[in-house]
Amino acid sequence: MLAALLVASVAAVPVRAQQASNPVVAERMRLMSDIGAASKIMGDMVSGRSAFDAARAAQAASTLAQLSSRVPDAFTANETDPASEALPSIWANWSTFTARADAMRTAAQNIDTSSEGGLRAGLAELGGACRACHTTFRE
Template sequence: MPPIPRLPIRCTAIAALLASALTTPLLAQSDERQDPNIAARQNLMQLQAYNLGVLGGMAQGRMAYDAEMAATAASNLVHLTRLNTDRMWAEGTDNAAVEGTRALPAIWADMEGFAARGAALTAAAEAMEAAAGVDLATLQGAIGGLGGACSGCHQNFRQAD
């Protein structure tokens, strides 16, 4: 029997993350089912946070810098920010209308501003992708822009913790 071909680490990591994201809501559901739009976007945010955590951990010295791991996390972020998420942001899925979400009604009141924040996140993720695998100093130089893009959206469109 021929050996099973190994997927590149990026494909394997993305497949594992997506499998986790797709099964987590199924495992966590109670008798009261969560809106699939909310579940999908929350899982997307978890995937983004996971990859940002790798990059932030390296930038802050909480984990050793690994060029390949950093490049993979940054590439994952770029791919995640380029997904078409329109269906995940259905009207009536804000925190004033349903429980279990921190999405503010401001998203739907200012969809143009919300989309602009999404575009800023994609641009910051692309800048990180160019920087992450170079060296630690270059990654550290790009992390602020990425974190700023995340917090810029959260300040206006997500309920505070």
């Protein structure tokens, strides 16, 4: 259920990165889009949109962990752009923000991609990590 919500929220988000004229903002938005794409590969498997494939899921989880570790660097500079949905509270609460990024990386690393049930449970955790940050730090 949570995984389905995750997929729905990712699918509903248009790619806005191209609309940001500030290159720093465009880059961090692209990073988030890539995080969304890696999540969607796995989400599609548990929602039945694609067949469960353990190797492909493991690859996506590993990509996601790597992308997650790039989040703090991508957001270090306090840059703005009209297309951005990032809230200024990120830079006022930097250690909380980076802790949420760490939590996403841990959730990605902990996903058991060997079975569909494991993937489903891992994605529920992951979806919680996405929401924990978006709720506080994204418009």
